[in-house]
Amino acid sequence: MRHGRSRGEREELQQAARLLLSRPWVTKEQQPEEYRLVHRHQHALRDWFQKMAGWALVVTSEIAKLEKQPAVHRPWMRIDEFLHPRDYALFAYALWFLEGRQREEQFLLSELIDAIGEESRRNGDELDWTNYDHRLSMVRALKKLRDLGVLQAVDGEENAWARDDTQNVLYEATRLARYVMNRFPRDFASYQTIDELYEADIFMGSDGSSEWESWATAHRRHRVIRRFLVEPVVYDADFSEEERRYVQTQRSFLVDRIEQLTGLMGRRFREGLLFTWPDLRGEFEWFPGESTLSDVCLLVANVLVERIREKHASLAPAEHGRYHVPLGELEALILELRNIHGPRWSKELREKAVAALTRDVLAMMSEWHLVAWDGADVWLLPALSRYVGAYDGELAQEEGSDGAAISTVSRGAF
Structure with missing residues (x-):
């Protein structure tokens, strides 16, 4: 360049x-x-x-x-709408079927599932369209293809077929199918x-x-x-x-x-x-985001970083700049924060069991590589100190800090 x-x-x-x-x-x-x-x-x-x-x-x-x-595959690179490995397989089979179709060529759902069923049998995959769970996997794959613009529904909808396998849907192919797979x-x-x-x-x-x-x-x-x-x-x-x-x-x-x-x-x-990113540009998924759960993550990080600075007994230094904290300690902290800030949180987070809320917080923070989580053990990772927050100017600053805004990180799309 x-x-x-x-x-x-x-x-x-x-x-x-x-x-x-x-x-x-x-x-x-x-x-x-x-x-x-x-x-x-x-x-x-x-x-x-x-x-x-x-x-x-x-x-x-x-x-x-x-x-x-990607150089390394991470759990967050999944397709969020997919719930089972079978969903991915059916997504790929549907693309295989669509690659043989011309632009704006119309076909029925029954044609697609017949072709996929025959091809899957040749490959040793077991599909049973009388099985409701298998139909739901097909529905999730088809909806994702429609969201991507690879497939267009002309008449009917997949959920009706999921409920009753005698129902049908008329689709129209687009030329995007040939570009989905690398x-x-x-x-x-x-x-x-x-x-x-x-x-x-x-x-x-x-x-x-x-x-x-x-x-x-x-x-x-x-x-x-x-x-x-x-x-x-x-x-x-x-x-x-x-x-x-x-x-x-x-x-x-x-x-x-x-x-x-x-x-x-x-x-x-x-x-x-x-x-x-110096500012919010592009259509990435951002952290911190606009959800209340993102706010909770910042609040938790703020308290944990303060405890590290104070050499709190519950936080044990580990290698590579990490700190270990017991899961029970984290649950107690989140409960304490909810008692203080609960009115600012969504109804769902206010009413959720503290153990479940802690899992949600850890899931988000681990996906953004701010913590590592293994059962009852949680390790705080170094970047956690860069992503802290508080309400109403309550954020404590280190001596000499310039009080700059929180940086924003993103995740790429595939």
Whole structure:
């Protein structure tokens, strides 16, 4: 990516990069202005993402899609609407069926489930459409495809079929089906491990000339940059020794390149390199968010950080800047906070059992990599101290603190 761009060009490029990072794709029909923006900057975007992250940018006359593949798979990367592994399998089977359909071609739900049933039997998968749970899995997969714009319902709706398998639905295919799955150099079924996806030895230079680079060198850079772009927080301890050494020695390079393209601001702390957004831009999922549960997480973090500073007996230091706290201690703290601040909380959180509320808080904080949770043991992770909050200016500041606003982290979309 060339230097010397005007401020307007740089802002446009960053906006285009954020669109690609925060959405599955951008379509010309549904988002014409956003599509034109990406199309205009496609060469710079393609060069950067290919060289720095190993991601391919696909731009056609209809769609722009960044084929994002995470370096590490996390639970929050799931499809929230899916409740069973079977939902994912049926989602993939439906895409297989749709890839053979023409744009605006219409078909019945009965045709789709017959084809999926036959193909699944060939693959050794057991599906029984008389089973209500199996029908519900199919319904969840179909609804997700409709939400993505891959499938359109013309007449009827899936829930009626879930209740009564004699019901039918008329659908219309779109051309997005062929772009949902990422492309790979060989048949996907031939891959045995995630690392086999990084099999290429040749990486082309951003200027179009051949730039031969060892697989290990490119693989290391790709894994590191993918994690910074996708995951909300990555600590030095999360990296392999080789990756950690790369992050520590190439900090300026990484911060400069990522900020140039995305606008993310990188800052080095003792436990790692943290990237945050200077303001709320793009369509990412944010922390802290607007939910009451997010507020509760900030309140809990504030008290825990104060107790760490006071060397509270219940908090035991551990390796890599972590602190251990018993689950019972955390439940007692949340109950105390609810007694104080309950009127400001939602009715659901006020009335929920404290054990269940504690689980919700830990689930949110662990997904944002602020705590680690294993049964009755909770470990506070270093970034927790960056995300504290209180009501009505009650936030205690360390001596010498500038009282700056809480930084915002995001999670990428796939």
